[in-house]
Amino acid sequence: MAKGKDPIFGIGRLDEELSGIPARKGVLFFASPAVGNEVFGYQLIQNNLIHNNKVLLYLNRASPKAYLADMKEYDFITNDNLSMIDSYSGITGINSSDGSIGRMIKNPYDKEEIKKAITDELEKDYDLIVIDSLSLIADFFDFDFALSIVDLINNKIKNSDSSAVFLFTDWNYGEDNVDKLISKVNARVDIKGIEKRVIFGQYFAVIKCDWVIGKKFTSVLFKSVKPGGIKIYFPKILVTGPTDAGKTSFIHSASKDAISVDRLGGTIALDHGNVDFKGYKADLFGTPGQERFDPLLKLLGGEAVGVILIIDSTKPTQFPRAIEMLRKTETYGLPIVVVANKANMPGALGIDEVRDKLHLEKEAPLIQTVAENVENIDPNKPAKLKKEGIEAALSALFEELT
Ligand SMILES: Nc1nc2c(ncn2[C@@H]2O[C@H](COP(=O)(O)OP(=O)(O)OP(=O)(O)O)[C@@H](O)[C@H]2O)c(=O)[nH]1
Ligand SMILES: [Mg+2]
Known part of the structure; x- marks a missing residue:
């Protein structure tokens, strides 16, 4: 026996x-x-x-x-x-x-x-x-x-x-x-x-x-x-959303070795980072948010298998732009997680209000994120976002994808 x-x-x-x-x-x-x-x-x-x-x-x-x-x-x-x-x-x-x-x-x-x-x-x-x-x-x-x-x-x-x-x-x-x-x-x-x-x-x-x-x-x-061994791999996750919402911050906080092409704190070409979490590996590609770079969006969205849409919880006027970016990156309809960043700033909308005002077609997972050391945020640099929010967003996305 x-x-x-x-x-x-x-x-x-x-x-x-x-x-x-x-x-x-x-x-x-x-x-x-x-x-x-x-x-x-x-x-x-x-x-x-x-x-x-x-x-x-x-x-x-x-x-x-x-x-x-x-x-x-x-x-x-x-x-x-x-x-x-x-x-x-x-x-x-x-x-x-x-x-x-x-x-x-x-x-x-x-x-x-x-x-x-x-x-x-x-x-x-x-x-x-x-x-x-x-x-x-x-x-x-x-x-x-x-x-x-x-x-x-x-x-x-x-x-x-x-x-x-x-x-x-x-x-x-x-x-x-x-x-x-x-x-x-x-x-x-x-x-x-x-x-x-x-x-x-x-x-x-x-x-x-x-x-x-x-x-x-x-x-x-x-x-x-x-x-580590065998990891489930997602070759392209698109991180998009309006300007200054925190896309670059998210990617740098989620990966050890992210790189960005940026100028004065704004992304002008793309961000890239590798995520290694919970037996999964993923490559994150971040778009710029400023409209003058919109010609890049379709290219950056190509072949993405999932999306992290990042919005600034204090700026509901940007929400229509967020949805427009899903269309422009041609990722509307892919598995998606919405990240409501800057969730603890004065004037930030709560989860239900964000969901309500964003009019996302289906009930996408919505995760709040906040920065560490809010006192020391440099307006020309990405912020370090707290681990709990990052991990909750990644877990939700991996769940959507598998
Ligand atoms: N207070 C606070 N500031 C944040 C937070 N997240 C990001 N920031 C700051 O917001 C600014 C914009 O963050 P980025 O990560 O560069 O935003 P982005 O979406 O990549 O911006 P673009 O590339 O220009 O579209 C930076 O100054 C960050 O330090 C947050 O949760 N709280
Ligand atoms: Mg950026």
Whole structure:
């Protein structure tokens, strides 16, 4: 009997959609060559170890030492729950640098030794078996041998409480081979790249899963970040609103490394910042607010996936302009969060009044923000906005987007 709980993916979105990896199930991470799937493996292993699941890793892609060092770059650290079958070191003729983490295949060119090592190890009770990588087994031997390893593991997990994850990169093995492989797993998660005009990105998507019925899966853009791992990624969030409302202030307060093209405190081209929050990553693009820069608005709004509309709570006369900017950036109708900034200044409207006077078509989330150290605000510089407001606005937006 395995001791841990049912394995998890360790990637929030997949665990939400599929409720982890039930016992006796095999999962294929199916990556296109342009996009690495290693980080999915690292994060999966890390989180199962933390959950006190016993993990067996069959490794032929790197030495155990290099593998663990790479994991560490993402801040993933292992513990005693991890064992390895090292099918790599034998190729280089170097002994496994650390015998304590598992067994080494002496002759990685010997199919029988590999089969025996896997069969022997599977006698022990692991909660999760990870193969990194199945495509390398196919490359090293042939596709049929890779399929026979899948069969071997499937037979074992069908009669136990464990599950398996196969990391696979699709280097053109032919449709027949790939179809056979896919038919042998219970779930398949694709990891691929997209190129859509200016935005290049990577996404993952559940393509099949036999333990979740009647659910529609969506694809999710992601970035792998060191340290941190897989983050859901929104390549373009537009931050717009009337002049002086606090767009630049918002972007600088929400990101560590924002840059702005501005003059005397007013934005003349754009602001840009990276947000890394709650397992999400997003690029924020801020527009100028002054009308003389309106020719830029459409360009800046292009390909945005969501909007943060910032208004000055003390200036309801600017609200029609705020709505006009949604039209001019052509982002009207996208997921939106309204930020009512300067909410504690004299004359600031309350939340209901803002909502009322703004006439937004649907009930968009509305978040109030205020500056820190109001006494020291420099009219030629962005203000630092309080963290609570920033985080509430980002949380609301990420919720709208997912
Ligand atoms: N008192 C107070 N001042 C704020 C607040 N937020 C921003 N400011 C100030 O308001 C001014 C305008 O802020 P910005 O962030 O530059 O506004 P913006 O929307 O980017 O302006 P444009 O780029 O010109 O459209 C700056 O002087 C800020 O310091 C706030 O919550 N309270
Ligand atoms: Mg600005």
